Amino acid sequence: MKHMKVIGPVLKRIPRLPNVKQQxxxxxxxxxxxxxxxxxxxxxxxxFTLFFWLTFKATFSRDFEFREFLRQCYLVGNKTLPLITITGLVIGLVLTIQSRPILAEFGALSMLPNMVTLSIVKEMGPVVTALICAGKIGSGMGAELGSMKVTEQIDAMEVSSTNPIRFLVVPRVLAATFMIPILVLYADAFGIMGSWLGANIKGDVNFVLFTTQAFSSLGFSDLFPAIIKTFFFGAAIGFVGCFKGFTAGRGTRSVGIAANESVVMASMFVILIDLVAAQITDML
Amino acid sequence: MEPSSQPVIVVRDLKIGFGKLPVLKGLTLNLNTKENLVVLGKSGSGKSVLIKCIVRLLRSDSGTIDVMGERIGELNASDLAAMRMKIGFLFQSGALYDSMTIKENLAFPLKRIKRNLSSKQIDEKINEALENVGLSDTLDKMPSQLSGGMRKRASLARTIVVDPQIMLYDEPTTGLDPVTSDEISALINQIQEKYNTSSIIITHDIECARATADRMIMLKDGKVYMEGSLEDFETSSDELMQSFFKPKIKHQR
Structure with a gap:
């Protein structure tokens, strides 16, 4: 007992051994x-896989919703034009302003139109346009379909004997697939125009001369892969936006989450597709 | 028209759960021809889940649902679509397509279900349906321009425009003021008389139940707790029935 009186306070100070069961x-x-x-x-x-399969199947089924497809083309294309115009112009302008001193240092200033046009057509135009579309179109589709899901509009469509994938998803995915390449070409054109403006900041460059030189180094092998990959960008953006909207949970919070996840996932797909496209082009 | 004992919907031992949470635990009920069946129950008792299973918006874990003699769970996509054409579903939120005008909302199911109609006939049917719900002047309005009650009516017009044989109402009066609720209840009766529909009305609005019910069912713990007429429910000494049907005691502030 006397012994415990002495050792007791010491034992209390020693940290307890962890409880094995709790651990x-x-x-x-x-x-x-x-x-x-x-x-x-x-x-x-x-x-995701199942949704892809259902969309694929619905794309090639009868009763294609052509009016809805045209409406979506208008929404995807026309409504994005102002943003794409400004972005294209600014990309060309900035690339030119930043490349000029480096090219001047190597005495290759005359290569400026070729270099900027190549980088716009092959990489900057498609990727930047696709990323902007992922933000604007992808999030729009995610939020729109997400709110339709929350307010039971998709269920209402289903009970009125309409396949919601055929009516809502297929026209959106196809509209994005066909409109984004057009938007990319449009952005490329404005990018080259922006580059010409940039070249004119320090000196007077004739527009015809500038574009002639710009396109002189641009071959079919540069343009073709760049355009082909934009179809995949468009399909991915449209599909991801629709998938996220369609699989949104219940409640208004889910709409925000669907829109946000659409942008993140679509942007990631754009970058991955670009990587794969670069590898394939390199191999050919 | 008096209800007959011929069932149009037969639900047997229906079980469904979400994750680990069972919602319906072996529910059995019948809906007879030309009958208004009111399904009562507390929130979360599985009322809405039941009618979503009937149109196969949700798949049950087990049990069977026969609609007009056809087993809903075994229908292929085209047969299911054909079956759904016979059923009108009024959603709790109305579920009007907010990117379309009221006219386009009504034309949407018509163009898909009654494909042989000319555009003139479609217009006539839309006008008739809107007139029936007292919304003739809203053709070109967007759903966002209508009040809650008007949206419900427009949604009701969208369900009746395709002449359904069965109507499923998911809380038709929720979120509406008492006057509008009474109007919707009256509309449900008018629709039943005019279109000879058989209806399941999911509600916890006692006034709506009183106004529309031919027969009533109370759900509790995922099963039918009580079944009977309005009088049976009102005179029942059961605590749950009393909590629904007896006048509420005012809470002191």
């Missing part, structure tokens, strides 16, 4: 949580 429970809970996240990931991949 085990904590470990297993963490493991379950991680497994749930993995499950969630695979469920998302499964839903």
């Amino acid at each position: 085990a429970i904590k470990l297993s809970e963490n493991a379950i949580r991680k497994t749930e996240k993995v499950n969630q990931f695979f469920l998302e991949v499964g839903a």
Whole structure:
């Protein structure tokens, strides 16, 4: 007893040994949580694949919603024009202003139109336009379909014997697929115009001379892969926007989440497709 | 027209859950021809889930649903679409397409379900449906320009424009003032008389239930807790029935 009186306070100061049982429970809970996240990931991949298959099937089915397709083309194309115009012009202008001193240093100032046009047509035009469209069109589609889901409009469409994928998704995906390449060409044109303006800041350059030189180095092998990849950009943006909207949860918060996730995922797809396209072009 | 005992919807041992949460735990009910069946129950008792299963917006875990003699769970896509043409569904939120005018909202199901109609006939049907719900002057308005009650009416017009044989109402009076609620209840009765529909009315609005019910069902814990006439429910000594039907005691401030 006397012995305990002395040793007791000392024992109290020694930190307790961890409870093995509690540690085990904590470990297993963490493991379950991680497994749930993995499950969630695979469920998302499964839903994405299924949605892709249903959209693919609906694209080639009868009763194509042509009016809705035209309406979506107008929304995707026409409504994005002002933003694309400014962006294209600014890209060309900035590229020219920044490249001029470097080219001048190497005595290659005459190569300025060729270099800027090549970089606009091959990379900057398609990728920047696609990223802007991912923000504007992808988020718009995600939010619109998400709010339709929340307010039961998609369910209403389904019970009135209309396939919502055929009416809502297919026209949007196709509109994005066909309009984004046109927007890219439009942005390229404004980019070259911006480059000419940039070249005119320090000196007087004739527009015809500038464009003649710009296109002289531009071959079919530069233009063709750049245009082809924009179709894939468009399809990815449209598809991701629709997928996120369609799979939005219940409640208004889900609409914001769907719009946000659409932008993130569509941008990621654009960059990945660009990487793959660069590899394929390099191999050819 | 008096309801007959011929069932148009037969639900047997319906079970459905979301994740680990069971919602319906073996629900069984019938809807007879030309009958207004009111389904009551607390929030979360599975009322809306039940009618969504009937049109296969949700797939049940087990059990069967027969609509007009056809097993809903076994229909292929085209047969399901054909079956859905016979069913009108009024959503809780109205679910009007907000990018379309009221006229386009009504034309949307008509053009898809009744494909042989000319545009003149479509216009006539739209005008008739809107007249029936007292909204003749809203043809070119957008849903956002209408009040809550008007949106409900327009939505009702969209469901009746295709001449359904069965109507499913998901809380038709929720969020409406008492006067508009009474008007919607009266409309439900008018529609039943005019179109000879059989209806399931999901509600927890007792006044709507009183005005429309031929027969009533109370759901509790995912099953039918009580079934009977309005009188049976009102005179029941059961605590749950009393909490629904007896006048509320005013809370002191």
